[in-house]
Amino acid sequence: MTSADPGRRFRALAVQPQWHTRDFVSADAFRAWMRAQLELARPHLAPDRPNLVVLTELNGLPLVLRGAPWAARLGTFERAAAALFAARLPRTLPLMLREGVGPVRALQLAYADDNARLYLETCRDLAREYGVYLCCGSLPMPRYVRRGRRLRRERGVLTNQTVLLDPQGGLIGVADKVHLTPDEERGGVDLSPGRLEELRVFPTPVGDLGVAISLDAFRADVIGRLEAQGCTVLLQPDANGAPWTAKEGLPPDPAQLRDQPLAWLESSWTATTTGRSIRYAVNPMVVGNLLDLTFDGQSAITGRPEDAPALRSYVLTDPRPGFLALSPWVEDGPTEQLRQTGQDLAARSGHPRENSYHTGVLWADLSLPPRSGSPAPQTDHEEALEALLRGEAAPRPRWPAWVWWVAGAALLARVRRRMR
Template sequence: MPAPSEPRRFRAVAVQPQWGASDFLTSARFQRWMRAQLEAARPHLHPQQPNLVVLTELNGLPLVLRGGWLAAATRRFEWAAGLLLLQHLPLALPILWWERVSPVRALQLARIDEHTALYLQTCRALAREYGVWLVCGSTPMPHYRREGRRLRREDASLYNQTVILAPDGTLVGCTDKVHLTPDEGPAGVDLTPGQLEWLRVFPTPVGDLGVAISLDAFRPDVVTRLEQLGCTVLLQPDANGSPWTALEGLYPEGQTPRDQPLAWLESSWQVTAHSSTIRYAINPMVVGNLLDLSFDGQSAITGPAAEAPHPRSYVMTSPRPGFLALLPWVQERGTPEQLRAVGQQLAAHSGHPRENRYRSGVLHADLSLPPSTRHPTPAGAHEQAISALLNGEADMAPPSVLQHWLWLVAGLLLGLVLSPRAGHGQRR
C-alpha cells in the first residue's frame, strides 16, 4: 500500500463475460466460469501496480439453477422456476409457510446459505490467486448475523448485493442496490431494495470506492450520496436484460423512449463528466442469453476528458471525450433500424444464425488519484458475519430438511388447535 503522501496509481480492469444456464448447473461449472473471467483479465493486469478488477451484476443469481438440469432444459424462466420449486419443495415450503414470501423468494432462500458460501469462497480464492482488488459483481444475498460459529440470515429480505475483496481475500465491504428494476421486483426475481442511508465509500489503494449497481448509477440521490461520502471511483456492475440497441425500457412518464445506448450515457459517463468528486467509473456488463432472457451492452471505463481526448461512444451515439476504454458492440456501423434488427437477431429464441453471438472481452485503463484522506468506517454486523465466513471463523450449515418439516407440521397443528377458538370471538 502506498504511503499516505504518495498518489495512488493503479490499473482498473472491467470484464465483459458471456453467460448461459449451463454455467450454473454445478458448483464446478460456476467456479470455472468465474475463474475464466479472471484468466481473461490476467494479460491486462499491471505487473507492478495494484489492480482493481470489476465483475458484472447478478453473476450469482443463476446459481438457483444448480442441480436443475431439467429446469435449464425448458429454456423458459417461468417454467424453470416452477420446476425448481417442485424440486426443492421440501426446503421451500416451510419458508413459504412461516416467512410469508413469494414462491420465487422462497425458492431462492431455500438454498441461499449454500449459494452464498459457494459464491464468496469462489471469489475469495480468485482474489488471492490473482492478487487483485476484486469487485465480485453482485448476487442475491440476505443480511447475516453471527451467532458463535454459525451465520444466520436476519430475516427473509434478499438484496442485490456487491462484495469487494482485498488481494488477500479479506472483506473490504458490501453494498446493496437501492433502486430495483421491475424485473428485480415482486413480478420478477423478487429482491429487496437497499436503503440509501446504508451506502458507504471504501478507501483503498485503488480509490475511494463507491458502488452504484446498474440503475443506481442513473439515480441522482445515489450519486449525490456517494459524492458526499468522498467517492472517487464509481463501480457500476451491470446486467442489462434487453437487446442493447432496443429502445430504453425505463423512462419518465410522458417522455418518448430513446435508443438505449443514448440513455446509458446518463450513468457512468455522465457522472465522471460532471462530478467534482468522482473522477473515474468502471461499468462492466454481462452478455448472453440466459434461458429466454437476453443480456447485452458495452462495458466501459470513463474519466476526465483530458485523459481520454480521443472521441468515442456507445453504438448509435455520437463520439465524445471521456471514454478511457470502451468495448465495441458486435456491429459498429449501420442505420438505427439495422442496428436494432441485429440486437433482435442476437436475442434468445430469435432463431437467427446470429442468436447468442454476443461480444465478450476485457478492458483496462491506468488511473491515478491523490492520496486518500478518508478513514474506513466500522463494519456492520452483516459485514462482520461475512468476514467471519471468509476467514474460516464461522460457517453457514443450513437446518436439515427434517427440521424444516417439523416446524411446518408444528405450525399446521397449532393452526388447527387455535382456529376453532378464534371463531368463538367473532361477531356473526
C-alpha cells in the same frame, strides 16, 4: 504524476463475460466460469501497480439452478422457477409461511446460505490467487448477523449485493442496490431494495470506491451520497436485460422511450464528466442469453473529458470525450441494421447469430492523489461476512432432506385441515 509522487497509480479492468445456464448447475461449473473471467483478465494485469478487477451484476443469480440441470432445459425462467419451487416445496413453502415472502423469493432463500458461501469463497480464492482488488459483481444475498460461530439470516431479506475484496481475500465492504428495476421487484426476481443511508465509500489503494449497481448509477440520490463521502472511483456492475439496440422505458417515465445506449450515457459517463469528486468509473456488462432472457451491452471505463479527449461513444450515440476504454458492440452500421442485429442476437430469435455476443476485457491505467478518508466502521452484516471468509463462522448447517420432507408434509396436512 511521477514515480516520486505519493499518489495512487493503479490499473482498472472491466470483464465482459458471456454466461450460459450450464455455468450454474453445479459448484464446479460456477467456479470454472468465475475463474475463466479472471483468466481473461490475467494477460492485462499490471505487474508494477495494484489491479482492480470489476465483475458484472447478478453473476450469482442463476445459482438458483444449482443441482437442477433439468430445470435449465425447460425453456423459460418462469417455467424453471415454477418447477424448482414445486420440486423444493418442503423447503420453499415453510419459508413463505414463516417469513411472509412470495414463492420466487422463497425459492432463492431456500438455498441462499449455500449459494452465498459458494460465491464468497470462490471470489475470495480468486482475489488471493490473482492478487487483485476484486469487485465480485453482485448476487441476491441475505443480510447476516454473527452469533458466535453461526451466521443468522435476517428474516425475509434478499438484496442485490456487491462485495469488495482485497488481494488477500479480505473483506473491504458491501453495498446493496437501492433502486430496483421492475424485473427485480415482486413480479420478477423479487428482491429487497437496499437502504440509501447505508451506502458508503471505501478508501483503498485503488481509489475511494463507491458502488452503484446498474440503475443506482443513474440516480442522483445515490451519486450524490457517494460524492458527499469523497468517492473517486465509481463501480457500476451491470446486467442489462434487453437487446442493446432496443428502446428502454424505465421509471420515472416509461413513455419516454430512448435508445438504450443513449440512456446509458446518464450513468457512469455523466458521473465522471460532470460530477465533483468522481474521477473514474468502471462499468462491466454481462452478455448472453439465459433461457428466454437477453443480456447485452458495451462495457466501459470513463473519466474526465481531459483524461479521455478522444471522441467515441456507444453505438447509436454521437462520439464524445470521456471514454478511457470502451468495448465494441458486435458490429457498426446504420441505425436500422443495428436494431435488427440486436433482435437477431436475442434469446429465442431462431436466427443463426442468436447468442453471438462480444466478450472481452477493458483496462486503463489510472492515477489519483493520496487518499484522505478513513474506513467506515463495519456493519453487523460485514462483520458476519468477514467471519465467513476467514472460516471463523458459517450459516447454520442445513437440515437433511428427509427433515424438510417430513416438515413439508406436516405443513401441507395442516393447511388442508384448515381449508375444510
